[in-house]
Amino acid sequence: GAVVSQHPSWVICKSGTSVKIECRSLDFQATTMFWYRQFPKQSLMLMATSNEGSKATYEQGVEKDKFLINHASLTLSTLTVTSAHPEDSSFYICSATQGIEQYFGPGTRLTVT
Amino acid sequence: AQTVTQSQPEMSVQEAETVTLSCTYDTSENNYYLFWYKQPPSRQMILVIRQEAYKQQNATENRFSVNFQKAAKSFSLKISDSQLGDTAMYFCAFMKHVRDNYGQNFVFGPGTRLSVLP
Numbered sequence: 703g704a705v706v707s708q709h710p711s712w713v714i715c716k717s718g719t720s721v722k723i724e725c726r727s728l729d730f731q732a733t734t735m736f737w738y739r740q741f742p743k744q745s746l747m748l749m750a751t752s753n754e755g756s757k758a759t760y761e762q763g764v765e766k767d768k769f770l771i772n773h774a775s776l777t778l779s780t781l782t783v784t785s786a787h788p789e790d791s792s793f794y795i796c797s798a799t800q801g802i803e804q805y806f807g808p809g810t811r812l813t814v815t
Numbered sequence: 816a817q818t819v820t821q822s823q824p825e826m827s828v829q830e831a832e833t834v835t836l837s838c839t840y841d842t843s844e845n846n847y848y849l850f851w852y853k854q855p856p857s858r859q860m861i862l863v864i865r866q867e868a869y870k871q872q873n874a875t876e877n878r879f880s881v882n883f884q885k886a887a888k889s890f891s892l893k894i895s896d897s898q899l900g901d902t903a904m905y906f907c908a909f910m911k912h913v914r915d916n917y918g919q920n921f922v923f924g925p926g927t928r929l930s931v932l933p
Contacts, residue, residue: 736920745906745923802848806860
């Protein structure tokens with residue numbers, strides 16, 4: 703089946719710095735990728751829809767300037783958390799669509815100290 | 816807008832027994848897809864089963880089967896012969912059908928934490 707990878711799997715950064723998370727579809731092209739955030743013991747919350755070659759579409763309440771999304775190619779989307787703060791600590795999951803199927807990456811645990 | 820409800824935050828079942836997880840949804844769409852995803856402690860989302868709304872026959876995948884009641888907007892998951900490896904969070908998800916279906920995101924339920932006891 704289709705595989706989606708994320709890098710890094712976990713990252714610790716200092717408050718005020720930026721961190722980039724990569725999401726790659728390894729064996730298929732993905733016109734659309736999604737970024738989710740998941741707090742402990744909660745469901746996945748959609749943050750934004752990443753479209754190749756165009757601007758991302760952000761969900762209500764998600765700061766565009768804080769969570770920068772770039773979909774540079776049909777196999778790569780990146781999420782950059784800018785000026786990170788402890789409240790940005792969370793588990794971030796990306797997914798990529800192929801037809802009706804949605805394939806999820808393994809997630810990235812971000813800890814901001 | 817679509818909403819998905821899972822009324823059981825936590826459930827437990829004895830190994831080898833059968834358990835049913837509930838899911839209801841609200842939509843005005845006629846064509847859509849429903850999914851059950853499993854999220855084990857590794858937190859990797861794993862597709863368990865998928866149901867197309869236009870199909871009356873309930874989907875089955877080995878020990879996993881669904882009871883899809885379109886009129887009642889209900890989509891329950893039955894796990895037979897439960898195994899320790901079934902311990903996980905289970906999320907019900909809805910996706911509306913769009914031609915070519917590009918760029919359609921899921922609406923997830925809040926999840927049910929299932930523990931399989933030895």
